[in-house]
Amino acid sequence: MTPGTQQIHIVGAGLAGSECAYQLAHMGYSVVLHEMREMTSTPAHKTGLFAELVCSNSLGSQTDYSAPGQLKWEADRLGSLILRVAEDTAIPAGMALGVDRQRFSEKITEIIKHHPRIQVVNEVIENFDQIPRPAVIATGPLTHSKLATAMAQHFDEEFLYFFDAIAPILDTDSLNMDIIWRGDRWGKGTGDYLNCPLNKEQYERLIAEILGARKIEPKDFENVPYFDGCMPIEVMAERGPETPRFGPLSPKGLPNPRSSERPYAVVQLRQDNREGTAYNMVGFQTKMAYPEQQRVFRMIPGLEEAEFLKLGSMHRNLYINSPRRLTPWLSSRKDPGLYFAGQITGVEGYFESTCMGMM
CATH class of the missing domain: 2.40.30.260 (Elongation Factor Tu (Ef-tu); domain 3)
Structure with missing residues (x-):
């Protein structure tokens, strides 16, 4: 597949989904981004904005001698949208990258919605049959219940959970x-x-x-x-x-x-x-x-x-048993055109999830 020849569908406009959509569009691909939160919400989200930070407002350490700091260094060189906006909306947080969560999400939403190669569709995706391939599922740990049920069936009921x-x-x-x-x-x-x-x-x-x-x-x-x-x-x-x-x-x-x-x-x-x-x-x-x-x-x-x-x-957050259910390229072993990104793959942390969207 080459840029401009086929649409790529992404479900979920959180950190990973927004980063993924931006990177693909920046490379010349046509992207359809599906987001449900102007129609329905989750137990933790409070707005319909993209990349909403529901827990902490910190994206982790910025020190160059820490793993999170090194991750930011690499993402910066790869042109991360989330990192650029985080730095633009940063607030005092010591050695961490803290952001004004409202301004951060507003700016991400504005950039994504006005990108000429990204079409935003407000709808609830309830099963994988609604989405053409190739597709990226980046619905996060608070995936809509019907899609979570479809996902569980796809992965033979093998889901993992944790409290947040x-x-x-x-x-x-x-x-x-x-x-x-x-x-x-x-x-x-x-x-x-x-x-x-x-x-x-x-x-x-x-x-x-x-x-x-x-x-x-x-x-x-x-x-x-x-x-x-x-x-x-x-x-x-x-x-x-x-x-x-x-x-x-x-x-x-x-x-x-x-x-x-x-x-x-x-x-x-x-x-x-x-x-x-x-x-x-x-x-x-x-x-x-x-x-x-x-x-x-x-x-x-x-x-x-x-x-x-x-x-x-x-x-309660859910995530996939990725080593068993996904390929090294983060696609489903059952459906190679179906990719997964972000915290739903089992990574932890705002910026770590963002980088999964870049991948």
Whole structure:
């Protein structure tokens, strides 16, 4: 197949689908991009925009000595759309590439919709028969239920699942900056994080309340493992009361400039938009009931009067057993014209999923 001679259909305008569509169109191919979210949504998405970031607003480390940093270096040389827009909409996030999620998705949507070689079709794809070949399925871990059923049948019911969770987002004006201080761990970066200190008594009380709070656990989530990179704070605490303190609440490298006493634990907040009017709670993904989140998290010093712009939640993600069901070229072993890209193939992370779309 040569550019301009045949259409390529892509299902899903997330990170991988948007990157894939752009790269193919840039090479001269005609692309039809199918996206459902102007017609229906998912348990985690809030808009109909392309490449919506539903969990963190960070695309990972930018340091040249890290694997995520090296991946960005390679993607930059390959002309990644997602990376270019992420850099254009970047906000302070220390050594990570944080973005204003609204501006980021708006810009991706505008570029894709106005590309002369990309036709966007708003529709729900319910089975593979609706899509001509060659086709790329990039529907992500929250694939529409009917397409997920068709996919399960195609792969002989062999699907894998894991929990994913979302952390709360706070209104900056409601934070007590007499207690909270600005600074990055070990002094690296430009002081972009906000830090809430806890002494031992405050930490132990917080963990006890997290463990005792009412949780939301739908029955269809039973026996599905949690993803370690986005584990609910209460699940982390269940593994041991000190576990969060050796994870996202670690005080290491974060001395409190307002006190000679070393914090026993520190809760970090990361900027969520360019204006700095919203911050998300780093590592506080949760399945606690909404009223419980507000009650418990307001126990954190500096968050006593916190206003929640968005509360935490949890959803189930699915992915393919790719080594068994896909070829080395990421096409179905049953249907070579049917390709898969993004997180549904089993990769983890926003930018890792993006790069699967480039492939």
